[in-house]
Amino acid sequence: MKHILQNRQMNSKEQKIANFDPNGVGDVSGGLFGLPFTVEEAEVVIIPTPWEVTVSYRAGTAKGPEAVKEASPQLDLFDPNIKEAWKLGIAMEEISEDWAALSTELRLKAEAYINWLEEGSPKESQGPFESLAAEVTRHGEELLQWLKHKALTYLEQGKLVGVLGGDHSTPLGLMHALAEKHEEFGILQVDAHADLRDAYEGFTYSHASIMFNALKLPQVKKLVQVGIRDLAQSEAELAEQSNGRVTIFYDAVLKENMYAGDSWKKECKKIIAQLPQKVYISFDIDGLDPKLCPGTGTPVPGGLEFEQAVYLIKQLVKSGREIIGFDLCEVAPGESEWNGNVGARMLMKLCNWMAVSQKRLEAQF
Numbered sequence: 235m236k237h238i239l240q241n242r243q244m245n246s247k248e249q250k251i252a253n254f255d256p257n258g259v260g261d262v263s264g265g266l267f268g269l270p271f272t273v274e275e276a277e278v279v280i281i282p283t284p285w286e287v288t289v290s291y292r293a294g295t296a297k298g299p300e301a302v303k304e305a306s307p308q309l310d311l312f313d314p315n316i317k318e319a320w321k322l323g324i325a326m327e328e329i330s331e332d333w334a335a336l337s338t339e340l341r342l343k344a345e346a347y348i349n350w351l352e353e354g355s356p357k358e359s360q361g362p363f364e365s366l367a368a369e370v371t372r373h374g375e376e377l378l379q380w381l382k383h384k385a386l387t388y389l390e391q392g393k394l395v396g397v398l399g400g401d402h403s404t405p406l407g408l409m410h411a412l413a414e415k416h417e418e419f420g421i422l423q424v425d426a427h428a429d430l431r432d433a434y435e436g437f438t439y440s441h442a443s444i445m446f447n448a449l450k451l452p453q454v455k456k457l458v459q460v461g462i463r464d465l466a467q468s469e470a471e472l473a474e475q476s477n478g479r480v481t482i483f484y485d486a487v488l489k490e491n492m493y494a495g496d497s498w499k500k501e502c503k504k505i506i507a508q509l510p511q512k513v514y515i516s517f518d519i520d521g522l523d524p525k526l527c528p529g530t531g532t533p534v535p536g537g538l539e540f541e542q543a544v545y546l547i548k549q550l551v552k553s554g555r556e557i558i559g560f561d562l563c564e565v566a567p568g569e570s571e572w573n574g575n576v577g578a579r580m581l582m583k584l585c586n587w588m589a590v591s592q593k594r595l596e597a598q599f
Contacts (some may be wrong), residue, residue, distance in 0.1 A: 245472060247275040253287040256320050260307030266326040267582060268307035276325035277594060278394045278585045281384055283404035284334040287341050287370055290348055292531045294566030296337045299329050299398045301567040301574030309403065309578055315548070316597045319586045325399065327384075333377065337378050337400075340370055344437075351435060367436035374439030381407025385559075389415055394588055398581065399563030401441040401531065402429055402518050406448065412514060412559050413453040419512035419558055420456035421448060422505075422550065424521035424543055426534040428462050428482065430469040441531075441564075446472075446517070449479070451463065458508045460546070461485045461521040464534045480510045485536045487528060498542055504547045513550060513576060515560040515584060517543075519577060525575045529568020547587045557588040 245330070251269040260268035263308060273279050282299030291297065303326060311320040347363045381397065385408045388395050397405040402425075413417065423429075423445060430449075434442035456479060463485040488501055498577055519526075524533035526540055538546075551557065557576040562584060565577035588597040 241415050245506060249323050250275070253350065256318075261437075262307045265579070266303055266324055267309055267316060267320070269320060269324060270343055270401065270480060271323040271325045273325045273327055274288065275583055276323035276393070278322060278324045278396065278589060279388045280324070280326040280396050280398050280581070280585075281327045281381060281408070282398045283377070283381060283400040284327055284329055285337045285399065285404050286441075286531075287337055287344050287404060288435065288437045288442075289375070289401050289531045290435060290442065292566070293345075294342075294529055294568065295399060295401045295564050296334060296530055297567050297575065298400060298563070298565035299326075300561075301571075302355060302398060302577040303329075304535065305571055305574035306581070307577040308575065313586060316586050316590060316595050318340060319589070322595055324582075324585050333380075340373060344370060348435060369597045371438040374437070377404070377408045378407040378439070381405075382410045382498060383522070385411035386414065390590070392590060394585075394594075395559050396581070396584060397561040397563075398590070399561060400445045400562045402516075403439045404411065405516065405561035406439065406444060407512065408559055408561065409451060409454070411449050413451045416558060417454045418453050418510060419514055420446070420453060420458060420510045420586040421507075421514045422509060422518055423457065423516045423518070424461055424466050424538065424546075425459060425516070425518040426461060426485075426520040426537060427518070427532065428459060428465040428469040428473070429518075430472050431466065432481070437472050455479070455510055456508060456571075457481070460505055460534075461488075461490060461538050462534075463536045465543045473489070475557075485567050489536070498545065499549070502546050505546065506550050506555070509550070509555060511554075512558050513557050514558055515547070515588075517562045517580065517584065519562065519565045519580070527565065527573055529566040530564045531566060531571040540580070542568055543580070544583050547583065548599065551587050551591045551597070555591065557591040560584045560588060565572075
């Protein structure tokens, strides 16, 4: 019965490929990137996670999956490095209204709590906040388990999985799922922030604690952070005292090396040399120059250009390393469609190059 179902899905996918015009107008009523595939037919499945409860500056990232999906049909599907990549099949699950609603509800409470912290935590107004951190942590654990279960279901079907946030706390469940499938792997994090804080502002699953939490997984043998330019002393000390498990490539140092004559290719080689064979990519959009993501929650001057980031991913694949999963987080709609446009383009690159690394697509370097 299982083989019959797979054959039917294959026939359906083949028919859709035969009838689809990749040069035509993007179908805004279709799937991600205007593609015709369902999650059952696709080889790459994106799990949207509309969650931003603990963001500490600007909100909006919970609407990131919707903004990216709306912008995605405007992209041309041709990639000169990866011919006919669209035939692989990329699809995104429906955005969960339940998680979005809960995020909105808890975000209002968390925002008031964060404001109270910033005002010095006056005891006379502590009452409403005594159990809030525990409540948010409980729901954060539920989100982790929900995503882990979904991801494992797809991974066991042989599919490749990516997460589209939401804030940067969202992909932890995928990391847990991959930890059950792989004995060890490294994380390549592109980000303006280190996200190595222990339960930032009292929230165990804070957006600023994602890598602190990821390091609790013994399967994560290495964390390599690129583009970092805003972090606490405690985070820098954690990296320094990690016995090499955490390596930070500060944005300022990368730029200074290039000003002194080093090429970006040389810098990428240094970065990739720190990573093991299997790599998970955690891509916070604020790792890019903020002109490319003005709506993101905590923009920081500096950062990578779009093609610099894509080149790093290409070189990672060219090195023979395997991308086992990824997340793209902190895209927020902002005041224009630009944020979703850039997010959609980075999402497509991540999907395609992951597939190349897994030898499901062929590339010309």
